[in-house]
Amino acid sequence: xxxxxxxxxxxxxxxxxxxxxxxxxxxxxxxxxxxxxxxxxxxxxxxxxxxxxxxxxxxxxxxxxxxxxxxxxxxxxxxxxxxxxxxxxxxxxxxxxxxxxxxxxxxxxxxxxxxxxxxxxxxxxxxxxxxxxxxxxxxxxxxxxxxxxxxxxxxxxxxxxxxxxxxxxxxxxxxxxxxxxxxxxxxxxxxxxxxxxxxxxxxxxxxxxxxxxxxxxxxxxxxxxxxxxxxxxxxxxxxxxxxxxxxxxxxxxxxxxxxxxxxxxxxxxxxxxxxxxxxxxxxxxxxxxxxxxxxxxxxxxxxxxxxxxxxxxxxxxxxxxxxxxxxxxxxxxxxxx
Numbered sequence: 507x508x509x510x511x512x513x514x515x516x517x518x519x520x521x522x523x524x525x526x527x528x529x530x531x532x533x534x535x536x537x538x539x540x541x542x543x544x545x546x547x548x549x550x551x552x553x554x555x556x557x558x559x560x561x562x563x564x565x566x567x568x569x570x571x572x573x574x575x576x577x578x579x580x581x582x583x584x585x586x587x588x589x590x591x592x593x594x595x596x597x598x599x600x601x602x603x604x605x606x607x608x609x610x611x612x613x614x615x616x617x618x619x620x621x622x623x624x625x626x627x628x629x630x631x632x633x634x635x636x637x638x639x640x641x642x643x644x645x646x647x648x649x650x651x652x653x654x655x656x657x658x659x660x661x662x663x664x665x666x667x668x669x670x671x672x673x674x675x676x677x678x679x680x681x682x683x684x685x686x687x688x689x690x691x692x693x694x695x696x697x698x699x700x701x702x703x704x705x706x707x708x709x710x711x712x713x714x715x716x717x718x719x720x721x722x723x724x725x726x727x728x729x730x731x732x733x734x735x736x737x738x739x740x741x742x743x744x745x746x747x748x749x750x751x752x753x754x755x756x757x758x759x760x761x762x763x764x765x766x767x768x769x770x771x772x773x774x775x776x777x778x779x780x781x782x783x784x785x786x787x788x789x790x791x792x793x794x795x796x797x798x799x800x801x802x803x804x805x806x807x808x809x810x811x812x813x814x815x816x817x818x819x820x821x822x823x824x825x826x827x828x829x830x831x832x833x834x835x836x837x838x839x840x841x842x843x
Contacts (some may be wrong), residue, residue, distance in 0.1 A: 512598040528597065528653035530614060531576050535568025540576060542567060580662045588671045599670060603780060604650075604657050607668030611658030619654050620644035674704035676679040678734055682743060682829045689843060690816040691749025695840050698728065698825055701738040708829045709733050714740055715824040717840075723748035723816045724840070726823050734829075744813035747842055750815030818842050 510524055520527050532538050541557045542565055557564055585593050603610045620642050621639035637643050645653035666672060679701045685694040700710050714726040728742035821840040825834065
């Protein structure tokens with residue numbers, strides 16, 4: 507059989523027919539396995555916490571049989587992105603990407619796929635028809651295409667975005683810097699950066715959501731909107747915390763107050779004559795009030811106490827950005843010391 511037209515000219519091919527493999531994907535279950543979850547009919551959901559099952563274990567799969575369905579999933583995403591009507595045989599486009607979009611593949615240059623065999627026994631290999639005297643048969647990886655890893659392992663993002671006909675959808679990303687607030691009652695700010703991707707242009711409306719806990723006593727505000735024209739724009743997130751309330755407790759000693767009043771009464775009753783009463787009464791009253799005031803000062807009870815306010819700790823403020831049908835969110839970490 508002849509080498510297919512879309513493989514013709516590829517360095518590393520073996521003449522005599524269709525060369526395999528085309529691409530390489532991970533197959534080992536001992537490292538970097540494929541993580542999945544499923545819910546067979548009539549059974550409880552296997553994914554109860556992300557990819558963890560009810561026993562807090564990860565379901566993972568590996569082996570050579572995992573490569574084909576994994577690449578089929580990548581091709582389904584490719585089909586959705588560039589050709590809703592269907593791509594058909596992708597090889598005529600896949601192989602030229604090695605020259606036009608080399609980043610779509612990670613070239614595997616070391617290792618081999620040697621397998622033991624019985625010397626002299628027949629083989630289906632078009633070149634090495636019989637097992638060699640070494641007792642092993644296979645190929646060694648090299649630069650470019652080889653019979654170990656094909657074009658190389660797949661970079662799905664670069665493969666899709668480098669495929670002819672792909673048009674990147676304009677969008678934007680959202681990021682916010684962490685905030686440290688020195689004490690409850692202080693105000694902190696964070697710079698929220700809205701960065702355009704794929705040439706995005708438009709107005710982005712921003713809003714913020716304070717921590718859900720009612721005891722946090724934190725409020726927030728953010729620049730209502732920014733204009734993004736193909737690059738990035740900055741907004742300001744303001745975070746307000748609540749200071750503790752200071753309460754002062756005071757009281758007058760009844761012993762001191764009553765003693766001052768009793769002293770005044772004794773003095774008034776002991777006045778020797780009426781002639782002194784008119785001039786002395788006012789003075790004695792003032793003296794009694796002064797003594798009463800002294801008694802209040804000496805016998806008072808009091809002190810400052812604080813209550814309420816934003817407790818020290820770590821919080822999260824959520825920032826939401828909306829522009830048309832595109833919504834992005836960013837969590838801003840807030841620490842109150």
